[in-house]
Amino acid sequence: xxPQPRPLYWIxxxxxxxxxxxxxxxxIFWLFLASFKTTGELASLPLTFWPVAPTIEAYTALFDxxxxxxxxxxxxxxxxxxxxxxxxxxxxxxxxxxxAGYAFSRIQFPGRDLILGGLLISRMFQGAALLLPTYxxxxxxxxxxxxxxxxxLYSAFGLPFxxxxxxxxxxxxxxxxxESAMMDGASRLQCMVKIxxxxxxxALITAAMWHFVGAWSEFAFASxxxxxxxxxxxxxxxxxxxxxxxxxxxxxGAAASLVAMPIMLVFFFGQRYFTRGLxxxxxxx
Amino acid sequence: xxRRSDTWLAYFMILPVVAAVLAFVIGPTWDVGxxxxxxxxxxQERGFGTLSNFRALFADPVFPTVVKNTAIWILxxxxxxxxxxxxxxxxxxxxxxxxxxLRAIILLPWVLPDVVTAMAWKWMLHGxxxxxGDYISRMGLTDGAISFxxxxxxVMWMLVIVLIWRKMPLVALILCAAIxxxxxxxxxxxxxxxxxxxxRFRFVVVPNIxxxxxxxxxxxxxxxxxxxxxxxxxxxGGPANSSQIMSTYIYQQSFxxxxxxxxxxxxxxxxxxxxxxxxxxxxxxxxSWAAGGNS
Numbered sequence: 001x002x003p004q005p006r007p008l009y010w011i012x013x014x015x016x017x018x019x020x021x022x023x024x025x026x027x028i029f030w031l032f033l034a035s036f037k038t039t040g041e042l043a044s045l046p047l048t049f050w051p052v053a054p055t056i057e058a059y060t061a062l063f064d065x066x067x068x069x070x071x072x073x074x075x076x077x078x079x080x081x082x083x084x085x086x087x088x089x090x091x092x093x094x095x096x097x098x099x100a101g102y103a104f105s106r107i108q109f110p111g112r113d114l115i116l117g118g119l120l121i122s123r124m125f126q127g128a129a130l131l132l133p134t135y136x137x138x139x140x141x142x143x144x145x146x147x148x149x150x151x152x153l154y155s156a157f158g159l160p161f162x163x164x165x166x167x168x169x170x171x172x173x174x175x176x177x178x179e180s181a182m183m184d185g186a187s188r189l190q191c192m193v194k195i196x197x198x199x200x201x202x203a204l205i206t207a208a209m210w211h212f213v214g215a216w217s218e219f220a221f222a223s224x225x226x227x228x229x230x231x232x233x234x235x236x237x238x239x240x241x242x243x244x245x246x247x248x249x250x251x252x253g254a255a256a257s258l259v260a261m262p263i264m265l266v267f268f269f270g271q272r273y274f275t276r277g278l279x280x281x282x283x284x285x
Numbered sequence: 286x287x288r289r290s291d292t293w294l295a296y297f298m299i300l301p302v303v304a305a306v307l308a309f310v311i312g313p314t315w316d317v318g319x320x321x322x323x324x325x326x327x328x329q330e331r332g333f334g335t336l337s338n339f340r341a342l343f344a345d346p347v348f349p350t351v352v353k354n355t356a357i358w359i360l361x362x363x364x365x366x367x368x369x370x371x372x373x374x375x376x377x378x379x380x381x382x383x384x385x386x387l388r389a390i391i392l393l394p395w396v397l398p399d400v401v402t403a404m405a406w407k408w409m410l411h412g413x414x415x416x417x418g419d420y421i422s423r424m425g426l427t428d429g430a431i432s433f434x435x436x437x438x439x440v441m442w443m444l445v446i447v448l449i450w451r452k453m454p455l456v457a458l459i460l461c462a463a464i465x466x467x468x469x470x471x472x473x474x475x476x477x478x479x480x481x482x483x484x485r486f487r488f489v490v491v492p493n494i495x496x497x498x499x500x501x502x503x504x505x506x507x508x509x510x511x512x513x514x515x516x517x518x519x520x521x522g523g524p525a526n527s528s529q530i531m532s533t534y535i536y537q538q539s540f541x542x543x544x545x546x547x548x549x550x551x552x553x554x555x556x557x558x559x560x561x562x563x564x565x566x567x568x569x570x571x572x573s574w575a576a577g578g579n580s
Contacts, residue, residue, distance in 0.1 A: 016376055017383045024391055024454070030416060031405040047419050096301040103298035107291050119302060122310045124563050127511030128532030129552040132539040133313030133320065156309035159302045188294065217398035219514045224540055235400045239518050242407075249408060256401045267396045271389065274396075275458075 028260075034253035035059065042249045058250035062258070074229065078237040079258070085147055085233065086215040089154040093162045093211045094204060100159075101166030101203075102192055106175070116167065119160035126157050128220065135224050145227045153225075154215045162207040169203030170196060206273040209266050216262060234259045314556065321549040338546035342554070345547065347526050347534070355530045357441045358516070362448045362509045367502050369449060370456030375486075377457060378464040388461065391454045399451070403518035406447045410434050434520055437527035444516050444528055451515065452508060456501050463497035464490060496569075503566045510559055531555050 034042060035058050036051040062075045103109070104116050134153065135144070143149025178191045186194070197204075219235040226232050238259050241252045267274060323333045342348060377384050377391070394402065409416050412432030421427055433443045467490055475485045491498075513532035516522070522529035522537055529537070531551060539548030 013376070013379065013381070014383065017387060020373060020376070020387060020391070023450070024387075024394055027402075027405045027409060027450070028393060028397070030409060031401070034408070043414055045414070045419060046423070047414065047416055096305075100299040100302040103295040107295040107298075109292045109295040112295075115299065115303065119306055121563060121567070122306045124507050124511070124566075125310060125314060125556065125559060127555070127559070128513040128535045129317065129555040129559070130310065130313050131513075131536060132545060132548050132552055133316040134309070135539070136316060136320075137309070137313055152305075153309060156305035159305050163299075163302050213396055217400070219398070219400050219518070220536070224536075235398060235514075238400045238404060241404070242518065242521075249414075252404055252408070256404050259398055260401045263396055263398060264393075267393065275392070 031253050032257050035250055035257050037250050037253075039248055039250055058248075058254035059258075061248075061251055062254055073232075073237050073240065075237065075255070075258075077230065078232055078234045081147060081231060082216055082234040085151050085154060086212050089151045089158065089215050090208050090211045092151070092155040093158045094208055096155075097159055097162035097166050097207055098197070098200075098204065100163040101170055101200075102196065104163065104167040105170035106178075106196075116164065120164055123157075123160050131220060131224055134221060138225055144225050145231050147231055150222060150225060150231075150233075153221060154211075154218065158211040158214060162211055165207045165210070166200060166203050169206075170200055173199045202273060202276070205270065206276055209270050209274055213263055213266055317549050317552045317556070320545065321553045323546075325545045325549075338550040342547050342550040347529060350526055351529050351531060351534050351551075354441050354528060358445065358448070358530045359506060359509050361442075361445050362452070363502060363506045365445065366449050366452050366456055366505050366509070367498070370453045370501070371460055371498070373453065373457035374460030375464055375490075377461040388458065391457060393454075394451050395454045397451075399512075399514035400518055402447065402451055403515050406450070407434065407519045410443055434528075435524055437524060440520055440524070440528040444519060447515060447519065448509065448512065452505060456505060459501050460494065460497060463494040467493040499569050500566070503562060503569060506562050507559065507566065510555070510562065531558075 030049075033049065033051060036054040036056065037048070038053065038055060038057070041048060041052055065074070065076075104112060138144045138149050138153070141149070143152070173196065177195050181191050181195055182188075217235065218233075219239060222233045223236050223239065226236060234255075238252075238255050241255060319333065320330075321338050322335060324331050324335050324337050373391075377388050408414075410418070410433040412418065412435055415433070418427075418431045418433065421431065431439075434440050471489050471493070472485055475489050480488065511532070513536065516528060516530055517533050517536060520528045522533040532555070535548055535551045535555065538544045538551060
């Protein structure tokens with residue numbers, strides 16, 4: 001931006017950059033490092049940044065099935081529940097999102113733009129106001145406290161955005177390819193599977209990543225629906241640590257690190273796809 | 286190609302998505318609306334067509350606190366989020382290796398699960414062993430530990446700070462993208478004419494990013510209104526309701542006090558507010574929606 005960069009200018013910028021980096025990263029490091037400290041170290045002042053005697057006892061305690069707290073919070077179970085719900089709802093969202101995304105981008109039908117707009121707007125209402133009626137609905141359907149129910153709910157919540165990401169990326173794929181294939185007698189289904197899907201793979205990855213991250217992190221709806229300890233998810237497990245505060249904060253740090261881990265992996269390995277969906281669609285709510 | 290059969294095929298293909306939204310968003314919205322007009326006693330519905338739930342809501346002594354806190358949460362959160370986001374976004378828009386690196390990591394707070402963020406900050410703000418209080422008292426600014434989340438006058442603003450940590454990065458990135466797309470000829474021409482940094486910002490950058498700025502402000506407002514997990518896990522609305530906002534109040538009334546009448550009335554208030562903001566958003570975005578919703 002500046003034609004003649006002065007040293008003072010760059011020093012100022014570097015300091016500002018360092019402040020932002022610290023601001024963003026410090027809370028994450030601080031929590032992660034806490035998981036390797038002992039409870040004694042965490043409770044004694046002055047506080048230390050690096051663990052004095054790094055230990056993984058907090059992690060082993062989480063997975064210790066004989067301890068008393070594991071009767072209430074069975075972490076292997078929580079993790080497998082969360083994976084089951086997140087992965088299966090991602091698959092559901094991909095299948096039906098692709099179907100709908102194809103229709104919205106390739107077929108001209110009455111009410112098309114209105115319906116797509118309505119779907120997107122519906123996302124903005126998926127907040128606290130729907131907690132109570134969702135609880136009632138799930139009870140009426142007999143799906144409270146059920147992983148299947150949670151999977152269906154997350155799929156319904158995630159479908160509009162996935163549909164939109166897929167539809168908007170399909171619009172950029174030239175229609176001529178399909179047209180010539182259809183001239184040669186290919187059916188719509190064949191076109192979709194053989195021509196469109198391979199070209200749309202990046203959009204499918206983006207949609208899948210976004211949905212997985214959202215489903216894995218969801219807390220509010222899971223906490224009202226999943227009552228028995230066998231059906232709880234990782235976010236409920238972590239939130240229930242509130243009572244353990246100051247006593248065993250290393251366990252809270254370890255649990256939080258475990259919960260954050262899959263999200264961090266998705267973020268770092270799929271950053272290209274992630275930002276793509278973000279700049280394309282986040283402003284759509 | 287047969288046009289007619291194509292139309293039916295399209296409806297068939299979008300059916301699952303539309304049905305899912307009808308069942309899990311539109312249906313529940315309707316349900317909470319009718320529930321708010323029904324008198325409910327211990328989960329038993331007794332008679333439709335009453336405003337008693339709303340009367341009970343407005344008569345609740347906690348209600349004014351909730352309104353005040355929600356105003357701090359939504360207005361304070363949105364304004365501070367957009368202002369810091371604009372500052373950081375302008376910084377990130379500068380071409381350098383450092384800003385490129387920052388652009389890659391800045392979204393971390395945004396992707397981290399809410400519960401993790403809440404836990405991290407709750408602990409950092411802890412009255413005895415929190416790192417922030419420890420640091421401030423070591424610098425000699427205070428005598429002893431401050432209970433940031435235990436102080437009724439501070440707690441709402443602490444929540445807003447955490448909210449900004451979580452939501453600002455995305456605002457910054459969106460505004461950064463908008464600033465980077467400001468035509469460089471315009472900036473160059475302004476410089477030639479002797480415009481200083483502030484004037485270039487005010488008269489070249491701001492008009493160019495005005496649309497993104499308004500859109501991002503309204504959308505932040507929608508996110509912040511919907512945010513529940515962060516305040517709930519950090520304070521649960523406490524101490525003594527001093528950080529109770531709309532979303533936490535709905536949860537508390539509905540699932541801790543089982544007061545479905547007041548819970549549903551507050552949900553309706555929340556929905557009406559959301560609809561107003563969404564309406565504003567649609568109005569601002571009317572051109573891009575009219576163009577087929579693909580911009």
